[in-house]
Amino acid sequence: MVTVIDFVVQLLVSLVDLVGIFIFEILLGVDPITAVSFLVGAGLTTATIVYGAYLALGALVNHLTGLGSSARDSAPDRTAR
Template identity: 75%
Template sequence: MVTVIDFVVQLLTSIVGLVDIFLTDVVLGVDPITAISFLVGAGLTTFAVGFFGYLVLGALVNLLTGLGSSARESTH
């Protein structure tokens, strides 16, 4: 059975290996135009995911607390 510590160690080792493969094979192993287009795509994707996460977080805060609610209150 895998423990949480073993999982975290394997995850961190995999991340380091992924960065190494990315730098040696993707960025340094291709022409500059391909590397730039890859980095631009990665930046756009990161921005889109971050912006969507920001919207989801705002919706959750609104749902749980009512802060930032844009609905008009009824005047009874």
């Protein structure tokens, strides 16, 4: 069974391997267009994950504390004319 520590260690090792693969096999091994497309894809993926995490965290904070909620606590009083 995989533990959380094993997972984090494997994740960090994979990250280091990814940087090595990018530098030695993509950036230095092929044309610059491939390197640019790799960087653009990585940037878009990272931005999407960060934005989704930001929205999820905001929704969690809103749910737990009510901060940032746009709904009013009570309906406005309407008087008959």
